[in-house]
Every structure is written in C-alpha cells, then in structure tokens.
Amino acid sequence: MVEITLLGTGGTLPVKGRWLSSAMIRCMGTSILFDCGEGTQMAAREADLPLGGVDILCLSHFHGDHVAGLPGFLLSMGHEGRRTPVDIYGPAGLTEVVTALRILAPFLPFEVRLHEIRTDQPVTLQTIGHLSVSAFPLEHSVPCLGYTVDLFRPGRFNVEKALFNHVPQPLWSLLQKTDSATDETGRVYTRDMVLGPDRKGIHILLAQDTRPTALLEKMMSGRALCILEGMYGSDDKREKAVETFHMTFTEVAFMASRAKPDEIWFTHYSPSLPDPETYIEDAQTIFPRLKLGTDGMKTILTYPDDSDC
Amino acid sequence: MVEITLLGTGGTLPVKGRWLSSAMIRCMGTSILFDCGEGTQMAAREADLPLGGVDILCLSHFHGDHVAGLPGFLLSMGHEGRRTPVDIYGPAGLTEVVTALRILAPFLPFEVRLHEIRTDQPVTLQTIGHLSVSAFPLEHSVPCLGYTVDLFRPGRFNVEKALFNHVPQPLWSLLQKTDSATDETGRVYTRDMVLGPDRKGIHILLAQDTRPTALLEKMMSGRALCILEGMYGSDDKREKAVETFHMTFTEVAFMASRAKPDEIWFTHYSPSLPDPETYIEDAQTIFPRLKLGTDGMKTILTYPDDSDC
Numbered sequence: 037m038v039e040i041t042l043l044g045t046g047g048t049l050p051v052k053g054r055w056l057s058s059a060m061i062r063c064m065g066t067s068i069l070f071d072c073g074e075g076t077q078m079a080a081r082e083a084d085l086p087l088g089g090v091d092i093l094c095l096s097h098f099h100g101d102h103v104a105g106l107p108g109f110l111l112s113m114g115h116e117g118r119r120t121p122v123d124i125y126g127p128a129g130l131t132e133v134v135t136a137l138r139i140l141a142p143f144l145p146f147e148v149r150l151h152e153i154r155t156d157q158p159v160t161l162q163t164i165g166h167l168s169v170s171a172f173p174l175e176h177s178v179p180c181l182g183y184t185v186d187l188f189r190p191g192r193f194n195v196e197k198a199l200f201n202h203v204p205q206p207l208w209s210l211l212q213k214t215d216s217a218t219d220e221t222g223r224v225y226t227r228d229m230v231l232g233p234d235r236k237g238i239h240i241l242l243a244q245d246t247r248p249t250a251l252l253e254k255m256m257s258g259r260a261l262c263i264l265e266g267m268y269g270s271d272d273k274r275e276k277a278v279e280t281f282h283m284t285f286t287e288v289a290f291m292a293s294r295a296k297p298d299e300i301w302f303t304h305y306s307p308s309l310p311d312p313e314t315y316i317e318d319a320q321t322i323f324p325r326l327k328l329g330t331d332g333m334k335t336i337l338t339y340p341d342d343s344d345c
Numbered sequence: 346m347v348e349i350t351l352l353g354t355g356g357t358l359p360v361k362g363r364w365l366s367s368a369m370i371r372c373m374g375t376s377i378l379f380d381c382g383e384g385t386q387m388a389a390r391e392a393d394l395p396l397g398g399v400d401i402l403c404l405s406h407f408h409g410d411h412v413a414g415l416p417g418f419l420l421s422m423g424h425e426g427r428r429t430p431v432d433i434y435g436p437a438g439l440t441e442v443v444t445a446l447r448i449l450a451p452f453l454p455f456e457v458r459l460h461e462i463r464t465d466q467p468v469t470l471q472t473i474g475h476l477s478v479s480a481f482p483l484e485h486s487v488p489c490l491g492y493t494v495d496l497f498r499p500g501r502f503n504v505e506k507a508l509f510n511h512v513p514q515p516l517w518s519l520l521q522k523t524d525s526a527t528d529e530t531g532r533v534y535t536r537d538m539v540l541g542p543d544r545k546g547i548h549i550l551l552a553q554d555t556r557p558t559a560l561l562e563k564m565m566s567g568r569a570l571c572i573l574e575g576m577y578g579s580d581d582k583r584e585k586a587v588e589t590f591h592m593t594f595t596e597v598a599f600m601a602s603r604a605k606p607d608e609i610w611f612t613h614y615s616p617s618l619p620d621p622e623t624y625i626e627d628a629q630t631i632f633p634r635l636k637l638g639t640d641g642m643k644t645i646l647t648y649p650d651d652s653d654c
Contacts, residue, residue, distance in 0.1 A: 048424075049386075049420075049421055049424060050386065050387050050390075050417075051390070052387075052390060052391065073417075074383055074384065074386070074387075074413075074414060074417040075383065075384050075387060077358075077359065077383070078359050078361075078383075078384060081359075081360070081361060082361065098448075098449070099449075100416050100417055100420050100449040100450060101417075103449065104383075104413075104414075104416050104417045104449055105383060105413075107409050107413050108359075108382075108383040108409055108410075108413045111358075111409050112358055115357075115358060132448070133448055133449075136445040136446070136448040137445070137446070137448070137449075139407075139441070139442055139445040139446070140407070140408075140409040140412065140413055140442075140446075141409060
C-alpha cells in the first residue's frame with residue numbers, strides 16, 4: 037500500500053489555516069517528502085508523521101514557498117534521531133541553495149546527499165524493491181521538476197511457465213522475491229521464467245508550479261492519483277496564470293480529461309483564492325474526478341485487485 | 346504607550362501549540378521584531394500584526410530557531426507592501442547569514458540595511474523621537490545579543506523655569522516638541538530651559554539564549570517588563586542549562602530578586618518543558634512578579650503616572 041498525506045496546500049505565502057504546499061508519501065518502509073516550505077516541519081508534526089523517518093526529499097524548485105523550511109526540517113530530523121543518509125533531489129541550483137541554507141544547519145548527525153537533476157525528459161532517481169521515484173521537467177519561471185512515485189507489481193506465479201522453462205522447483209519461491217537465482221550446476225534462472233505478466237501497480241504524480249505541458253499530460257496518464265497545483269480557480273485568472281507560470285482549475289481539468297488519471301487532488305492555492313470550492317464544480321464538468329486538497333488530507337492506495345501489497 | 350506581543354514562546358524546535366520564540370513591540374508608529382524563527386510570519390498573522398509595518402528587526406543570534414524564518418518574513422513584507430528601508434541588527438556573522446539566506450529572497454522591493462553589532466557593553470542602535478533601541482551582549486555558545494527598548498519621557502512644562510531662563514512665550518509650546526528653538530534675534534533656547542526633570546518612561550528588556558550574567562542583571566533593573574528565556578523549569582536541569590548556555594526559572598528569579606523589575610515574562614521554553622506551569626510557583630517564591638508567557642500574549646504599557654503618551 038501507499039500512504040499519501042498532504043501536509044499543506046498553500047502557495048506563495050502561508051495563510052491562516054493553510055500550510056505551504058508539501059506532501060509526504062510512505063510506502064514499504066520508505067518515506068518521501070515533496071517540497072519543504074516554511075512550516076513543513078510543523079505541518080508534518082500536526083499530521084503525526086515522523087520527521088526523522090524521511091529518506092528522500094524531492095524539491096520542485098527554489099522559490100521560498102517550496103524550500104525555506106529545509107534548514108529547520110533537517111535540524112529537526114537530527115533531533116528526532118535520524119542517523120542514516122538522506123537523499124535530496126532538485127533541479128539545477130540545488131547544491132548552491134542547500135549549501136547556502138545549511139549555514140543554519142552546518143552540523144547534522146546524518147549525511148545529506150545532493151542530487152542535482154538536469155533533464156528534459158523523465159528520469160528515474162531511485163528504485164527500492166518495487167518502488168521507484170522519478171523526476172520530469174515542468175515549465176515554470178525557473179527550473180522546476182515534477183515527480184512520480186511508482187509501486188510496480190510483478191505478475192502472479194505461473195506453474196506452467198516455470199515447468200515450461202525447466203526451472204527447478206526449489207528455486208520457484210526464491211524467484212518470486214529476487215530477480216535471478218542459480219542452480220547447483222551454475223545455470224541462471226530469471227524471475228520472468230516463473231511469473232506471469234506484470235500486474236497494475238500504484239502510480240502517483242506530483243506537479244506544482246508549472247504551465248500545462250504535453251509531457252505533464254502524458255505523465256498523468258494511468259495514474260491512481262495526481263497531486264497538481266490549483267493556483268487559480270477562476271478562468272478570469274488565465275492571463276495571470278500564463279504570466280506567473282501557473283495553472284487554472286480548468287486548464288488542469290482539460291489535461292485530465294485527455295490523460296484520464298483515476299483522481300486528481302488540487303493543492304498550492306494562491307493566497308488570492310480563499311474559496312477554491314467556488315470554482316471546483318465548473319472544473320468537474322470537464323473532469324469529474326477532481327478533488328480539492330486540504331491540509332492533512334490523507335489516503336491509502338492499495339493494488340487495484342486486492343488490498344495486499 | 347508601548348504594545349508588546351509575544352508571537353511565539355518555543356525554543357529549539359517548534360512544537361504543537363508553540364511557535365518559535367519571537368516578540369513584536371510597537372510604539373509611536375515604529376514596529377520592532379525580535380527574532381524570526383521558522384513560522385514567525387504565521388505567528389504574526391495569527392496575532393493580526395502587519396508584517397509590512399516592521400521597521401527594525403533585532404536578531405539575538407544565528408541558531409536556526411531564531412532566524413530560519415527570515416527569508417519568508419522578508420518576502421512577505423514585500424507582498425504586504427513594504428517599500429521603505431528595514432534595519433536588521435544582529436551580532437557578528439549577521440552579514441554572512443543574511444546574505445546566505447537571501448538566496449531565497451534576492452529581490453525585495455525595499456532596502457535591507459544590515460548592522461553587525463560587536464560590543465562588550467550596551468550600545469544604542471536607533472533613537473526615534475523619545476524611543477530608543479539598544480543592544481547588549483549575552484553569554485551563549487555563539488555571539489548573542491539582548492535588546493532594550495526605552496521610551497523616555499521628558500519633564501512637565503515648568504513656567505517658572507521658562508521665565509527664569511527668559512524664554513520668549515511664543516517658543517514655549519515649540520520647545521516641548523523639539524530640542525531647541527531660535528528667536529528672531531538668533532538666540533538659541535533649549536528644551537531643558539522650559540521643562541522639569543525627566544519623568545519615568547517605559548523600559549523593556551528582551552534576552553534569550555544566555556546564562557545569567559552581571560550585565561544582564563544590571564540591565565534588568567528599573568524595567569517595566571523583562572522578557573527572558575525560561576528554557577528549563579526544574580532546578581534538576583541546571584547542569585544542562587550550564588552546558589547549553591541557557592537558564593532555569595530559578596536562576597532568572599534570583600537575578601530578578603536583586604534587579605527588581607516590575608514584571609518578568611518567560612518565553613523560549615524547551616520542547617522538553619511541555620508544562621512550565623509545574624515550576625512557576627517555586628520560582629515565584631523567589632520573585633513573585635514572574636509570568637509564564639504564552640503565544641499571542643499581549644500587553645500595552647503606559648507611563649506610570651498616566652495613560653497618555
């Protein structure tokens with residue numbers, strides 16, 4: 037299963053009742069934090085999520101509302117007992133920005149590994165078992181990344197296939213857990229020799245601070261959940277959205293109507309949008325499975341065909 | 346009058362229900378912010394204090410819990426319409442730290458003037474009319490400053506003195522508002538020629554992240570209000586307080602029993618002190634006029650002998 041929590045849903049500035057936009061995904065013992073604006077550590081505590089458990093930190097870009105909470109978050113991770121390395125991913129400029137901010141957190145009881153991602157297409161960052169984290173470029177006023185989290189699910193064990201491939205029975209169980217195994221003669225057998233076709237996994241996308249792009253729309257396809265910026269509710273703000281490299285509800289809805297993800301959650305509302313509920317119904321006429329994200333909103337996604345993963 | 350608001354009362358880490366320690370003082374159109382940990386801008390909004398109105402920012406030192414909110418605060422000041430210069434005071438290292446943090450706020454619609462204060466004794470930073478802001482050194486693990494805010498009050502108009510000094514009657518009113526005035530012959534008259542002795546003003550002190558010192562105790566004398574760290578409540582934590590350059594309630598109370606300020610407010614509680622009320626009564630047996638500060642706690646101080654200033 038994959039647990040997704042919206043820590044905050046505000047853009048640009050923190051306002052009363054809205055922490056700055058960030059999200060935490062936890063799956064198979066790995067915790068991934070997406071963006072870290074001022075107050076993210078407080079929002080994580082409010083959501084009862086352990087800061088010290090964050091293994092991977094994905095930063096979209098380096099505007100203050102997405103990264104100003106980083107030094108405090110890192111210090112608190114240390115206070116909460118973090119001792120193993122943390123990987124931080126972000127676009128061009130990551131090293132310069134994190135190095136500057138660490139003037140407030142020069143000594144940490146864990147290693148911080150920085151990975152500056154310069155790419156014009158999707159790139160896989162880490163694969164941990166069946167869990168994979170990837171980044172792809174967005175279109176903002178500065179280099180900006182969207183992220184995907186994919187929990188792949190191998191096919192079922194297929195005894196006919198195992199027999200057809202002459203896989204020795206003692207290796208059948210092992211090959212459901214590892215990529216390959218060797219018999220006593222040195223012959224190598226691979227996982228695909230005993231498993232049926234891959235089953236549908238759980239696929240999530242997070243993208244904020246961007247204009248609509250063809251790549252974003254393509255990446256939204258087949259996702260159980262897309263967490264997307266809903267900076268502006270009214271279509272009247274489209275010009276403003278173009279100018280500031282953001283999106284309106286309707287623009288997101290049109291992309292979704294073509295990409296057809298299972299569900300979309302809006303986040304990163306402008307401080308000028310205190311009432312996103314005013315605009316959601318119009319957008320839902322274009323794509324019905326839109327939801328307004330709120331601070332602390334949480335879901336647990338399981339594999340489509342059963343609840344055991 | 347002087348309005349004092351505790352924006353937050355937490356030390357080291359923000360915890361649920363406690364913003365990080367900071368305070369705002371407003372007097373005669375001037376707003377002064379003391380420390381700016383992560384979340385200070387949210388705390389100021391909760392207290393309905395305008396961020397854009399802050400004229401002077403006094404930083405005690407550069408541990409994250411006192412300064413990590415600075416880039417966000419500066420950005421929000423700009424969003425709230427600040428266009429006139431802001432003065433930031435702090436100990437050695439100010440320029441390096443603020444320059445590093447401004448990687449998130451490189452372009453601001455107002456000038457930021459940095460004043461690095463290296464001193465081993467009290468020094469006046471700004472005088473605006475009768476209002477004066479000063480700094481003095483504390484004893485922490487890094488260079489650290491305490492601050493005082495003094496609203497001085499001139500004496501009453503004294504007609505006998507004005508007549509004795511042959512001050513022309515048309516200048517009597519003017520000399521109650523300005524330091525000096527000149528008659529048509531070019532002769533200069535000074536304020537002290539028409540006023541009685543200075544009356545008691547309003548004197549406030551703020552000091553956190555320090556051991557008790559002789560200078561701090563001396564500076565506390567004659568103050569209407571001292572806002573002091575109450576990092577540790579129990580006397581059992583004295584060793585820890587020495588080690589981390591902080592104070593216990595009792596240590597503050599003993600200083601106060603000798604310096605005799607009108608009132609003390611505790612702030613900057615350790616996250617390990619969720620229940621400061623447990624320890625306050627013991628400290629009050631040493632100095633009764635101790636109060637536990639809480640987030641958003643506010644007072645308005647007026648001149649001792651009337652409410653008009």
